[in-house]
Amino acid sequence: MKSQLAQVLTALAAGLVFGFGLSLSGMLDPARVQGFLDIFGAWDPSLAFVLGGAVAVATAGMQILRSMDRPAFDRTFHLPSSNAIDRRLIVGSAIFGAGWGFGGFCPGPAVASLSLGLIQSVIFAAFMLAGMMLHDRYVARRTS
Amino acid sequence: MNTYMSPLAGGMLIGLSAAMLLLLNGRIAGISGIVGRLAQGIGIATNTAFVIGLMLGPVVFLGLFGEWPTITITASLPLIAGAGLLVGFGSRMGSGCTSGHGVLGLARLSPRSMAAVATFLATGVAAVAILKGFGG
Numbered sequence: 001m002k003s004q005l006a007q008v009l010t011a012l013a014a015g016l017v018f019g020f021g022l023s024l025s026g027m028l029d030p031a032r033v034q035g036f037l038d039i040f041g042a043w044d045p046s047l048a049f050v051l052g053g054a055v056a057v058a059t060a061g062m063q064i065l066r067s068m069d070r071p072a073f074d075r076t077f078h079l080p081s082s083n084a085i086d087r088r089l090i091v092g093s094a095i096f097g098a099g100w101g102f103g104g105f106c107p108g109p110a111v112a113s114l115s116l117g118l119i120q121s122v123i124f125a126a127f128m129l130a131g132m133m134l135h136d137r138y139v140a141r142r143t144s
Numbered sequence: 145m146n147t148y149m150s151p152l153a154g155g156m157l158i159g160l161s162a163a164m165l166l167l168l169n170g171r172i173a174g175i176s177g178i179v180g181r182l183a184q185g186i187g188i189a190t191n192t193a194f195v196i197g198l199m200l201g202p203v204v205f206l207g208l209f210g211e212w213p214t215i216t217i218t219a220s221l222p223l224i225a226g227a228g229l230l231v232g233f234g235s236r237m238g239s240g241c242t243s244g245h246g247v248l249g250l251a252r253l254s255p256r257s258m259a260a261v262a263t264f265l266a267t268g269v270a271a272v273a274i275l276k277g278f279g280g
Binding site for chain 2: 004007008009010012013015016017018019020022023024025026027028029030031032034038039040047048049050051053055056057060061062064065068070073074076077079080082084089090091092094096097099100101102103106107108110111112113114115116118119121123124125127129130131132133134135139140
């Protein structure tokens with residue numbers, strides 16, 4: 001029970017750091033995200049630094065993980081086990097990328113931006129949730 | 145902060161968040177996974193806590209800097225709705241988005257995530273090229 005509380009507090013803190021990081025980075029701004037993807041037009045490469053900084057720190061985290069038998073507040077690490085580069089991965093990622101380009105939001109910024117109360121982000125997040133549930137309830141093969 | 149320092153600092157915080165969740169809870173900070181599992185009623189306490197924290201991020205930004213983060217949206221509401229549907233469906237079908245595949249997948253040197261990132265960057269670029277082509 002003690003570790004359950006620690007897990008919830010960790011998740012809250014991690015979410016907060018993530019949401020603040022997104023806000024600071026410029027990823028919350030769909031126009032800027034679209035500028036990053038506009039490599040054939042007025043390309044704004046600055047958001048590449050978001051991915052670069054995030055991967056660098058996460059890589060350090062992965063190095064620390066290798067010296068640990070288990071996470072601090074759980075019995076085992078819950079890491080993805082699949083290595084398959086299959087049709088679902090590619091088709092799903094292609095669909096996701098198209099939506100990301102058209103709307104300028106990916107899931108993190110879509111959720112974080114809800115605080116600002118803009119009608120556009122509320123609509124985006126509502127339809128994103130609908131898309132997730134549509135997939136998980138009616139399309140996903142029940143293998144797991 | 146300037147054009148490149150803010151994205152770098154923000155990105156490093158995102159990486160820190162991912163490392164925290166990984167080393168303390170043993171979980172991948174993939175937003176589509178967290179939101180998708182929450183919608184399925186899995187891990188309600190921790191996933192709800194993460195989502196609340198995520199939404200508090202911009203509020204802390206407001207407290208520190210005295211203004212909300214910039215958000216500029218030019219797309220029409222129907223396009224936004226369609227884009228949201230694609231993002232939700234696609235990220236669940238592909239088992240991840242910019243955070244799970246992008247940040248953690250690349251940090252783990254996962255070939256699967258590298259393929260996903262290359263794919264969603266390519267179609268994202270194509271989608272913006274199509275938008276600009278129509279005068280968006």
